[in-house]
Amino acid sequence: MKQIKTLLAASISLILLAGCNSDDSKDNVEKSKDPINQAPIIILNNAEGVEKQIITITASVQDEGEVTYLWSQNSGALVSLENTKTNTVSFVAPSVTENIKISLNLTVEDEEGLTSSQDVEVEVKQQFVSLTLNGVATDSPLMDATIKATMGEHNFTTTTDSDGTYTLELNVDDDTDMSQLITIEAQGKDDQKEALLQSKLMSFESLKAKAGNDAVLTSDENFGVNVTNLTTAKSALISRENLYKEVETEQDLIRLRNEINAEELVKVATAIKVVLDKSSNNQSLSLPDGITNVLELALNNEKMTQYIKDIEQTPEFTQAKEEMLADEKVVQKPNANGIDTFYYSRGNLYINQVVELNNDGTGQYLLNAFDGTFKWTYSDGIYTLENPEGFYVNESISEVNIDGEVKSVIQKASLYKSELKILSATDNGFIVSETEYTNISYPNGEYDDYQLIDDSIFKVITQAQQVDFTLAQTEFPISLPGPNILIEDVVLGAMTVSLNDDGTGKILELGDTNASINWQLIDDKGKKSLQITLNDYDNQSIIFKQLSDNEGVIQVAVVSEFYDKKYARVGFASLVNESEVFSLETVPGIYSYNFDGKSLEEFWFELWPDGKAVTMSVSDTDNDGELSADESKVFKGNWKLENDVLTITRNLNDYNGCYYIGYDFACWQWNTRQWKLIEQIEDTIYVNHMHQFTYNQGEEPREKTFDNRKFNKASERPILAPLADEILQQIGYQPPIALKGLVSFDTYLDKSLYFVNFDYYQEGEVGYFQFNTDESFEFYQDDQLSTGNYQLFADNQAVLRDNISFNYGKSYGLLAESSNVLITAFDDSIWPQFSNETDAKVYISTVTDNKPVSTIDHLLNRKIYMVDRGDNSEWHISFLQFDKEKVTIYSDESFSVVQAELDYSVTEEGMMSISGNSLFLSLVTDAFNIVVTNVDENDTRDFNYFLFEHQKAIDFVQNANVFQESSTR
Structure with a gap:
């Protein structure tokens, strides 16, 4: 490059010499021997690269001497340039959602300060x-x-x-x-x-x-x-x-x-x-x-x-x-050879057996504490299990009518043959069709023997699906299916084990005594299984095999030889996060086993905020698509939450349900359930479930039986047909769902809310409610003070108990608020309450003296949602509009279909006359008005509520009806 610069300088010098004297020329020639410097020449091409990758750009520069480099960014997504003072620059391309371009600039300076600059465009491509x-x-x-x-x-x-x-x-x-x-x-x-x-x-x-x-x-x-x-x-x-x-x-x-x-x-x-x-x-x-x-x-x-x-x-x-x-495009072809164990997986509510196949053609049928044997063969995808003597025998006693006399009959069911046909492979097992052949006999000869053939389809998991046991952590206890062994007075159909780092632990269902265990992970057909050893029971052991490879709730098989008797079953397991517990505020609701909709054969629990519990069982036995009273069983009881355990009882009184032991002295507690939360996934709950029965009044409760269960917390009853009216009268027309639109208690705690006698026949003494932050309350009325505790639920409904008149719970809620006035529901009464005593006294004076507090001018041509109690005592909404001469009643919320038009008159003070009834406004706020109707020559009064927002009126009606119903349940 220096040579090019010199030739150019020489050409320029020759032109300049033409007009100069010899001395000057000599000097200039002398000077022309020094070359003239030119700026560096940059050769730089556009580049491209992939997002999040390093992009490198190298420039070629022509210049005889040393040069310096400086890279900078002109535009585009900001990047961090590396080696900006060399001829090679690099940067990590940004993450992009489309192809973008970034413009860089290179400036090169030579030793004499001349610079050249060039831009380069870099395309960053989306990956x-x-x-x-x-x-x-x-x-x-x-x-x-x-x-x-x-x-x-x-x-x-x-x-x-x-x-x-x-x-x-x-x-x-x-x-x-x-x-x-x-x-x-x-x-x-x-x-x-x-x-x-x-x-x-x-x-x-x-x-x-x-x-x-x-x-x-x-x-x-x-x-x-x-x-x-x-x-x-x-x-x-x-x-x-x-x-x-x-x-x-x-x-x-x-x-x-x-x-x-x-x-x-x-x-x-x-x-x-x-x-x-x-x-x-x-x-x-x-x-x-x-x-x-x-x-x-x-x-x-x-x-x-x-x-x-x-x-x-x-x-x-x-x-x-x-x-x-x-169809092999629809059904995944199974590989059914080489199975040595079937782990049945019929569902959470079934007792799932384990079937073991030995290489010598014999096998074991393990169902809870039953251990039967059989011989097996395999042909054309069908496993046949046979034992003429029966490999599963169940003996039961039932009450039957024989010639008009009720007798106890012994029935013996002997399963002697089972055919398991592999239908399809699944994600972790097989779908099988099973045909069971059972001999039904009556040892005492009441009926003739007969054969029962039963077909069913279910899923099985095999030993091929077994994986390493992954729940053996020491941070949380583990809820596991149990082998159904009886220890003391506890049947371990499920068990919660706490494992320590040193290989020790305990079974929580057994309490503080006889619960000590040792644990280890053992090799089990090439997989790791959990083995626990019961230290207080001759070191008998239980093994847990994990059958599904996922986190959270998993499938586990449990097998045990407890004192030479083999036990087995399949169920779900999970770590128990002890910080995830039932919340008293959100417990009320419907709990159902049904996760796939509704049917006519269901079993569910209804837990009410006032502590009442209903256990419901229905079955459409006559297949008429309806649920009669005879097809519906109601078991009444209570629920409570203590130490994170939810307890639900069923009480009996001569085989009729009753809610409270002690209230009816003939009541006795038939059975008790206790739920300990294992895991909750939105409205799906998994619980460790304890069940204990007392079969006859006065007897001691029998053994506690534990198992793991899954429930759905539902918003409505899980049935296709409505319950019979006589059943609804017992349990309530409205199920125990969370109420909507109740006013929060927050701003009214530790303050008195004043009222006067609800019926207002005469001006009475002012009473009050006060709810305190320590969950205590005071209720003063007619010179009597009641104190007690209240429970506030997540929907802002409160239940009051004072161990005297409120012993079984009185419901209370704030239906609406405006201008320091509340419309409240207490038991079956709806009434206004005030933030100060003076306003309460003014209000009762207004009502008893028939003194309107306002004219109706502010109501003219305004949409009014009137909330009132109908002839059947249910609250409902009417749609009204006043003009200066008539009131129009509409049949729909859009105020488009006229139902009736009534003339009315109004005095200067605001007293209205409609269809012979005398009405006046007793309270006016921005959110609601109260209208008093004098009936039967002022002997009684009817109170209606004018609201101005449709949704608030809907909530008011629904909540008022729930409170009213709860007072009679």
Whole structure:
């Protein structure tokens, strides 16, 4: 470069010499021998790179001497430049959601201070992660169907080929939450439009790992990419089990998959196939009215239950089931060879047995404390277990009517044969169909012997699904299924163990004595299982095998040889977070075993804020679709929460329920339940459940039996048909759900709320309520002071008890507030209360003296929601508007349909006359007015409440009716 500069300088010098004298020329020639400096030349090309990666840019500079470099950023997302004083600069590309450009500048300076500058543009490209799904949408193949995969807010679509196959590429930004679950839907077209099929898959992250290096997920790697009637049934049952809330995590998805009922799964999947394949030529098999596709039907428990009931005995249903179970695109082909243990998984409410198969063709049938033996064979996917003497024998006593006389009859049921057919592989086990052959006999000859054949479908887990035991932590206790062994007066159908670091621990259900254990993780067929040793019982041991590989609630099998007798069962287990406990404020409500909708055969608990408890059992025994009083059993009792344990009792009085022991001296406590919270997931609760019975009045309670159970805290009763009126009169028309719109107590604590006698026949002494922050209360009326304690619930409802007149609880709530005035509900009374005594006295004087406090001018042409008690004593809303001459009553909340128009007159003071009744405003606030109607020549008065917001009126009515009903329950 220096040579180029010199030639240029020489050319310029020759031009300048033409007009100069010789001396000057000589001097200039002398000077021209020094070269003229030029700025550096920069060679720099635009660049590109990938987000979050290091991008390096190198410049080439031409200059003879030393140069200095300086890189800077012109524009774009701000980055941190490294090595800015060299010819090579680098930076970490920012995370982006689209391709962006960043502009940099390089300035180069030579030794003599000349500089050159050049910009460079760097494109930062968004980085994607790809996963391709290859599957089929079929019952019969869905042709040209729309396939949509959803992952959070991301949607990806394609269409199927003529054979129902599809390929769908999922491209997501690498910053996307890869733990999000994927749901696939297939929507049929034209004559397949009723086919909306769905499949719930695991997370993007898990599926990509299963897909391997080619990032293509096939049905061999995850069968759920096939979107079928079976995956649709499973998806719907999972949603119903999750109370129709979105499943957010893999942990929850695995838990819910384990808890759905396999028999119902097959029935729902078969029903879907009947709709799609069998209904075109038989209208009776078509979708029910109001249902547009099969997914909607599967999600609607009421409609699907009735649909299955209607079609289950048809040949089309049987044919559809057989076709489905034979279709390898719908049913995952099982590998049923080599099974040595079946862990039954019928559901939480079942006692799930363990069946062990020995290599010599013998086996053991383990059900709680029963240990039976059999011989087994395997052929064509069917395991046959046989013992002519019976490998499970159950003897029971029942009361029967024989020739008009009630007798106790001994019945002996001997299960002598079981056929287990493997239908399908599942996510962690198999769906099996079992046919059981049982001989029923009567040893005393009251009836003839007969054979009972029973078919059922359920899920089994095998030893192949066993994983390492993961719950052996010392921070939290572990709730486990128990082997059903009897220790002292405790039956351990469930047990909570506390483990210490040093290998010691205890069983919490056994109290402080005889509870000592040692524990260790042992090798169990290549997996680690938990073994505990009972130190106080000759070192007998119990082993816990983990059967599902997920966090939270898991499946566990427990086996024990307790004093030479083998015990076993399968159930759920979980760590117990002792900071997660029942809250007294939120306990009231309905607790049901039913997680998949409503039926006509249900069992549930109703826990009321006043401490009353109702245990309900219904069964439509005559199959008429209704629930009569004879088909409904009511057991009354109490509940309480002490030391984080929720206790629920059932009381009896000559076999009729009663709420309070002591109130009715003939009452006695028949049974007691205690719930210790294991885990709560929104409205799903898992509890350690203790059950104890007293079979006859005056007897001591029998042994305590523990097991683990799952409940749904529901907002309504879990039944399809309404209860008979005589039952509702006992338990209440309104279930114990949280009330809405009650005013908070916060600003009224430690202050008196004043009132005067509710009926106002005469001016009486001012009384008051006072609720204190220490949960004590005072109630003064008619020269009597009651004191006691109150419980405030999460919905702002309070229950008062004073161990005298309020011993069984009086409900209290604040229905509305405005201008230091409250409308309150106390037991079955609705009345105003005031923040100061003077206002209370003014109000009662106004009422007793018939003195209007205002004219009705402020009501003219205003929408009024009048709250009043009807002839049946229920509170309701009427819709009113006044003009200067008449009051219009509307039949609807939109004030559009006129029900009646009544003329009225009003005096200058504000006394109104409507249809012969005398009315006046006794209280006026911004939120409500109170209207007094004089009835029967002032002997009685009727109080109506004018509200000006519809929702507040709705809440007022609903809450008032609940308080009124609670006073009579």
